[in-house]
Amino acid sequence: MLNIAVCDDDTRFAENMKTQIQNIAKQNFVDAEIDVFWNGESLVNAVIDGASFDMIYLDIEMGKEDGISAAKRIRKYDKTVLIIYVTCHENYMRDSFSVRPFQFLIKPVSPAQMEECFRAAYEDIISSDSYFRYKYQRINRKVLIRDILYFESNRRKIRGITEKEVFEFYGKLNEIEERLKAVPASFLRVHQSFLVNYKHVEGISYDFVLMDNGKKISISADRRKLISEQYCEMEDTVYVGR
Amino acid sequence: MSADKWAAGGINIILGLFTVFLFFLYFKTFFTMKKKSLQVLLGVVLLVVWQIGILDIIGAPLTPIYNIGVTLVCTLVVAVNIFEGKFWKKCLFSVTFDAIWMLSEMLINNMLMLYSERLANSQLFGSFISKLLLFIVIVALRKAITAAPMEIPDFHNILLVFISAGSIYIMGTVFMLAYRSEWEYAESFSLISVAVLLLINVLIFYIYRKLADDLYIRQMNLVYEQQLELSERHQKEIELSMQQMRDVRHNMRNDFVSILAYAEKGECGKIIDFVNDVMENGNLKPSEAANTGNTVIDSLVRYWNMTAEKEGIEFRSDLFIPAEIPFKGADISLILGNLLENAIEGARNADGRKYIRLRIKYDKRNLLITVENNYKGELLKTKGKKLRTTKTDVANHGIGLSSVNRTAEKYQGIVSVDDSVAARFLIRVTLYGR
Numbered sequence: 001m002l003n004i005a006v007c008d009d010d011t012r013f014a015e016n017m018k019t020q021i022q023n024i025a026k027q028n029f030v031d032a033e034i035d036v037f038w039n040g041e042s043l044v045n046a047v048i049d050g051a052s053f054d055m056i057y058l059d060i061e062m063g064k065e066d067g068i069s070a071a072k073r074i075r076k077y078d079k080t081v082l083i084i085y086v087t088c089h090e091n092y093m094r095d096s097f098s099v100r101p102f103q104f105l106i107k108p109v110s111p112a113q114m115e116e117c118f119r120a121a122y123e124d125i126i127s128s129d130s131y132f133r134y135k136y137q138r139i140n141r142k143v144l145i146r147d148i149l150y151f152e153s154n155r156r157k158i159r160g161i162t163e164k165e166v167f168e169f170y171g172k173l174n175e176i177e178e179r180l181k182a183v184p185a186s187f188l189r190v191h192q193s194f195l196v197n198y199k200h201v202e203g204i205s206y207d208f209v210l211m212d213n214g215k216k217i218s219i220s221a222d223r224r225k226l227i228s229e230q231y232c233e234m235e236d237t238v239y240v241g242r
Numbered sequence: 243m244s245a246d247k248w249a250a251g252g253i254n255i256i257l258g259l260f261t262v263f264l265f266f267l268y269f270k271t272f273f274t275m276k277k278k279s280l281q282v283l284l285g286v287v288l289l290v291v292w293q294i295g296i297l298d299i300i301g302a303p304l305t306p307i308y309n310i311g312v313t314l315v316c317t318l319v320v321a322v323n324i325f326e327g328k329f330w331k332k333c334l335f336s337v338t339f340d341a342i343w344m345l346s347e348m349l350i351n352n353m354l355m356l357y358s359e360r361l362a363n364s365q366l367f368g369s370f371i372s373k374l375l376l377f378i379v380i381v382a383l384r385k386a387i388t389a390a391p392m393e394i395p396d397f398h399n400i401l402l403v404f405i406s407a408g409s410i411y412i413m414g415t416v417f418m419l420a421y422r423s424e425w426e427y428a429e430s431f432s433l434i435s436v437a438v439l440l441l442i443n444v445l446i447f448y449i450y451r452k453l454a455d456d457l458y459i460r461q462m463n464l465v466y467e468q469q470l471e472l473s474e475r476h477q478k479e480i481e482l483s484m485q486q487m488r489d490v491r492h493n494m495r496n497d498f499v500s501i502l503a504y505a506e507k508g509e510c511g512k513i514i515d516f517v518n519d520v521m522e523n524g525n526l527k528p529s530e531a532a533n534t535g536n537t538v539i540d541s542l543v544r545y546w547n548m549t550a551e552k553e554g555i556e557f558r559s560d561l562f563i564p565a566e567i568p569f570k571g572a573d574i575s576l577i578l579g580n581l582l583e584n585a586i587e588g589a590r591n592a593d594g595r596k597y598i599r600l601r602i603k604y605d606k607r608n609l610l611i612t613v614e615n616n617y618k619g620e621l622l623k624t625k626g627k628k629l630r631t632t633k634t635d636v637a638n639h640g641i642g643l644s645s646v647n648r649t650a651e652k653y654q655g656i657v658s659v660d661d662s663v664a665a666r667f668l669i670r671v672t673l674y675g676r
Contacts, residue, residue, distance in 0.1 A: 097604055203606050204608065204674075206654035207654070225658075228655065229656065229672070232612065232670040232672045235605050235610050
């Protein structure tokens with residue numbers, strides 16, 4: 001079940017988008033609920049009130065609160081929602097890149113583009129929608145992979161850090177890295193004792209990654225080249241052609 | 243007696259280890275050690291065994307020529323095992339090392355023969371003093387010569403090997419002649435010639451450095467030339483778009499005149515048709531290939547798009563970049579220009595559907611560039627897994643990628659080539675914005 005928001009001040013366009021997405025979802029056998037918002041403010045208010053969306057189709061140019069400032073405010077509450085800008089702007093403002101948009105769609109959007117984008121977003125969402133299972137004190141436990149920010153190893157003990165909690169168990173980071181390769185969610189081994197969830201990486205430079213909880217983790221010198229390659233490759237696969 | 247023997251043996255071992263130290267001091271100035279620990283270990287063991295062992299065998303009859311041969315071969319084998327780099331460069335540097343070593347031994351030996359016959363007969367003292375001299379020469383070299391910016395071609399390395407190998411030969415001859423000669427000044431003259439030979443060998447390093455510098459400058463010149471060409475092209479692009487703007491403005495006047503005429507007659511339907519017509523045909527539609535607002539990237543992509551389509555190559559670009567990015571236009575144009583030029587070069591000869599895909603994304607203040615194209619044939623690689631040019635004129639080609647590499651390094655970036663799929667060339671460039 002996907003929760004999708006469409007936000008555009010052009011009401012006709014917004015309704016049109018809604019039916020388009022509904023049709024695409026039906027064709028792909030995805031159960032989707034779509035809410036339409038006519039300005040940025042009401043969308044942000046809905047998020048503040050606890051609405052949890054998986055994807056937001058967001059117009060940049062809107063009368064009451066533009067898409068970029070709305071996206072910035074949404075990011076404060078929801079770090080993982082996929083934001084897809086739908087705009088007739090030929091050049092994207094520099095600011096719009098700071099909220100980690102998933103995709104830009106340029107109006108008018110062709111049905112093929114719409115579908116391609118939807119599929120990519122859907123795959124991205126289900127890939128991180130599985131659980132990481134571990135055993136601690138003889139009890140089997142599980143945690144949603146998309147909630148995990150990073151793993152940190154200290155001798156035999158491993159700490160998993162999520163947005164809300166820290167969990168511990170015994171194991172080896174190498175094994176976890178291997179295990180997580182089977183899951184489509186992407187984890188980066190930036191350091192001998194750090195395995196980070198790329199979804200939660202807010203900033204990356206050649207020698208460190210900045211997680212969205214503010215934690216800065218350095219990339220060890222011998223891994224920099226590999227991480228750079230993986231980074232470029234990963235952003236490449238998220239692409240949807242125009 | 244026995245204690246003396248032990249002491250002599252101990253000093254021998256210390257001298258041997260000192261030579262090992264000198265060996266590393268010298269080679270580390272010009273080479274980097276290999277990462278494979280096994281090979282390095284093998285090299286070091288061989289070096290130590292040879293250094294300590296050879297001194298033990300000294301008592302055994304070892305003809306000078308045989309000794310020189312063993313020294314040359316051992317140094318080369320050890321250097322090849324321990325250090326990274328081209329074979330001929332290692333060859334040059336090991337032969338030169340041996341030449342300097344032997345010449346300093348000769349020099350010291352000659353001096354001692356001249357001034358103190360007694361000391362000259364002491365193997366240990368002579369060996370110690372000559373190693374000290376070698377040490378001084380190496381330290382001076384380290385101070386004077388920094389690592390060269392480029393590797394010089396094998397051909398030059400081989401030429402230089404002749405100088406040091408030749409001086410070893412001349413040294414041997416001079417030594418033999420002076421030894422056999424009855425002439426009283428023979429030893430002084432031999433001393434001077436040995437000193438001259440030593441100087442010549444030290445000069446090799448200077449020549450090596452100059453050759454490398456020269457090569458580097460020539461390559462940089464090519465890079466600059468290319469950059470000039472790119473900016474010239476960029477200039478033309480801008481002129482072209484100015485021209486188009488002028489045309490649009492000119493047409494606009496005419497169009498308004500027509501609209502006005504229709505309006506005066508009150509023919510609304512005709513106005514609508516006319517405006518639709520203009521919007522369809524006129525230059526009002528933004529270019530399909532690139533319209534990010536970033537002038538450098540847009541004009542480059544448009545240019546290469548046009549060039550590719552002229553060659554019958556399908557060109558597809560996905561650009562996700564803001565109008566302004568924190569990277570220098572010149573650097574971006576160098577990288578994109580080189581990559582796209584290479585891509586067209588490659589796709590031109592491909593079988594079947596020829597294509598190029600360009601993707602540029604600005605993400606987290608970093609710039610990610612991916613260029614994909616198909617090609618025909620094989621990629622050429624050097625031993626260091628670097629790609630080599632497939633063009634026959636090697637001296638003037640194949641610098642494209644290395645200048646891309648150099649530019650990427652400015653931004654701590656990397657360039658990686660993915661050739662895992664046959665007939666598909668994929669290159670990724672990651673540039674970091676901070």
